[in-house]
Amino acid sequence: MAEPIRVVVTGAAGQIAYSLLYMIARGEVFGKDQPIVLHLLDIPPMVGVLEGVVMELADCALPLLVEVVPTTDPAVGFKDVSAAFLVGAMPRKEGMERKDLLSANVKIFRTQGQALDKFAKKDVKVLVVGNPANTNALVCSSYAPSIPRENFSAMTRLDQNRATSQIAAKLGVPISAVKNIIIWGNHSSTQYPDAGQAKVTANGTVKSVVDAINDNGYLQGSFVETVQKRGAAVIAARKMSSAMSAAKAACDHMHDWWNGTAPGQFVSMGVFSDGSYDSPKDVIFSFPVEIKNKQWKIVSGLTLSDFAKTKLSVTGKELQEEKDEALSVLDSNVSNL
Numbered sequence: 641m642a643e644p645i646r647v648v649v650t651g652a653a654g655q656i657a658y659s660l661l662y663m664i665a666r667g668e669v670f671g672k673d674q675p676i677v678l679h680l681l682d683i684p685p686m687v688g689v690l691e692g693v694v695m696e697l698a699d700c701a702l703p704l705l706v707e708v709v710p711t712t713d714p715a716v717g718f719k720d721v722s723a724a725f726l727v728g729a730m731p732r733k734e735g736m737e738r739k740d741l742l743s744a745n746v747k748i749f750r751t752q753g754q755a756l757d758k759f760a761k762k763d764v765k766v767l768v769v770g771n772p773a774n775t776n777a778l779v780c781s782s783y784a785p786s787i788p789r790e791n792f793s794a795m796t797r798l799d800q801n802r803a804t805s806q807i808a809a810k811l812g813v814p815i816s817a818v819k820n821i822i823i824w825g826n827h828s829s830t831q832y833p834d835a836g837q838a839k840v841t842a843n844g845t846v847k848s849v850v851d852a853i854n855d856n857g858y859l860q861g862s863f864v865e866t867v868q869k870r871g872a873a874v875i876a877a878r879k880m881s882s883a884m885s886a887a888k889a890a891c892d893h894m895h896d897w898w899n900g901t902a903p904g905q906f907v908s909m910g911v912f913s914d915g916s917y918d919s920p921k922d923v924i925f926s927f928p929v930e931i932k933n934k935q936w937k938i939v940s941g942l943t944l945s946d947f948a949k950t951k952l953s954v955t956g957k958e959l960q961e962e963k964d965e966a967l968s969v970l971d972s973n974v975s976n977l
C-alpha cells in the first residue's frame with residue numbers, strides 16, 4: 641500500500657461535499673490502492689453538521705480512509721495537503737447570476753489562497769468548485785505565490801458532462817461513445833459548449849459529431865443554450881443548486897489531473913490563459929487540455945469557426961470583467977492578479 645495522502649474538502653458540511661467525500665474516500669479519484677487522510681473544513685456555525693458527516697464517514701467503514709480531520713481552522717485544514725477541493729462558498733439561489741456571488745465569495749478565496757500558500761504541499765493540486773469558480777481560482781492563486789499557478793484550476797467538467805450527455809442522448813448512443821466535447825471560457829451562462837471537435841463511435845466507426853448530428857441549427861442553438869442554462873434549470877427544479885452531478889464532475893476533474901488523459905482525448909478545465917485562441921491572458925479560462933504526469937497542456941492547433949470565435953470572445957470579455965470586479969472588491973495591491 642502507498643503512503644496516505646492528505647486531501648482537503650472545504651464546505652465539507654454542505655451538499656456537494658456530502659456526495660464528494662464518499663466518492664473520494666472510496667478511491668474513485670486517487671485510486672483503489674491510495675490511502676487517504678480527509679481534512680474537512682467548514683465554518684464554526686456548521687460544526688454540529690460536520691460532526692454528523694464524520695460519524696457517517698466512520699459508519700461507511702471504508703478501507704482506504706485512514707483518518708478524518710474535521711476543522712474550522714484553515715491552518716489545520718490545509719496542512720500538508722496534496723489535493724484541495726475548494727467547494728465551500730455561498731451557492732446561487734433562484735434568479736441570481738453566478739457573478740452576483742462574486743463579492744461574498746472572492747474574500748473566502750483570498751483567505752484560502754493565503755492558507756494554501758502557508759500550509760499546503762507546494763505541489764498541491766487545487767480544484768475550485770465554489771462559484772464564480774474561474775475568478776475564485778484566480779484570486780486563490782494570486783494569494784498563494786509560492787505554489788505554481790498551473791496548480792490552480794476551476795471546474796467546468798460538470799458543463800462538459802452535461803454537454804456530452806445531451807449529445808449522446810440526441811444520437812441515441814451511450815455516453816462513452818462521445819469524446820472531446822469542449823467547454824470554452826467561463827463556468828457561467830456565457831460559456832461556449834462546442835461539439836465542433838467531438839467524435840462519436842457508432843457501429844464500430846468513428847465519425848465527427850457535427851456530421852453525425854447534421855444539424856447546425858441545433859448545435860449552435862438549443863444545444864448551447866441547454867448546457868449554458870442547465871445549472872439554473874436544476875436550481876429551479878430542486879430549489880438548490882446541483883450537488884450529486886457537481887461532486888461527480890469534481891471527481892472526474894481531479895481523477896484525470898492525477899492519472900492523465902487517454903491518447904487523443906481531451907477534457908476541459910479552467911486554467912490560466914496564455915492567450916491561446918485569442919482569449920484574454922491571465923484569467924482562468926476553460927480550455928481543452930491533455931494531461932500527462934499530472935501536468936495539463938492546452939490542446940493547440942484546433943480550427944475554430946467564426947461562430948465559435950464570437951462565442952469565445954463573449955465569454956473572455958466576461959472573465960476580464962469579473963477579474964476587474966474582483967480586484968475592486970479585494971481593494972488591494974495584489975501584484976500578480
Ligand SMILES: NC(=O)c1ccc[n+]([C@@H]2O[C@H](COP(=O)([O-])OP(=O)(O)OC[C@H]3O[C@@H](n4cnc5c(N)ncnc54)[C@H](O)[C@@H]3O)[C@@H](O)[C@H]2O)c1
Nearest residue numbers: 651653654655656682728729730731732769770771798886
Ligand atoms: N463549478 C461548478 O460546476 C459548480 C456546480 C455546483 C455548485 N457549485 C458551487 O459550489 C458551491 C457549494 O455548493 P453547495 O451546494 O455544496 O453549497 P452548500 O451551501 O450546501 O455548502 C456550502 C458549504 O460551504 C461552507 N462554507 C462557507 N464559507 C466557508 C469557508 N469560508 N470555509 C469553509 N467552508 C465554508 C458552508 O458553511 C456550507 O457548509 C457554491 O458556490 C455553488 O454555487 C459549483
Ligand SMILES: O=C(O)C[C@H](O)C(=O)O
Nearest residue numbers: 732771870871872881882
Ligand atoms: O448554476 C449554479 O449556480 C450552480 C452550478 O454552478 C451549476 O452549474 O449547477
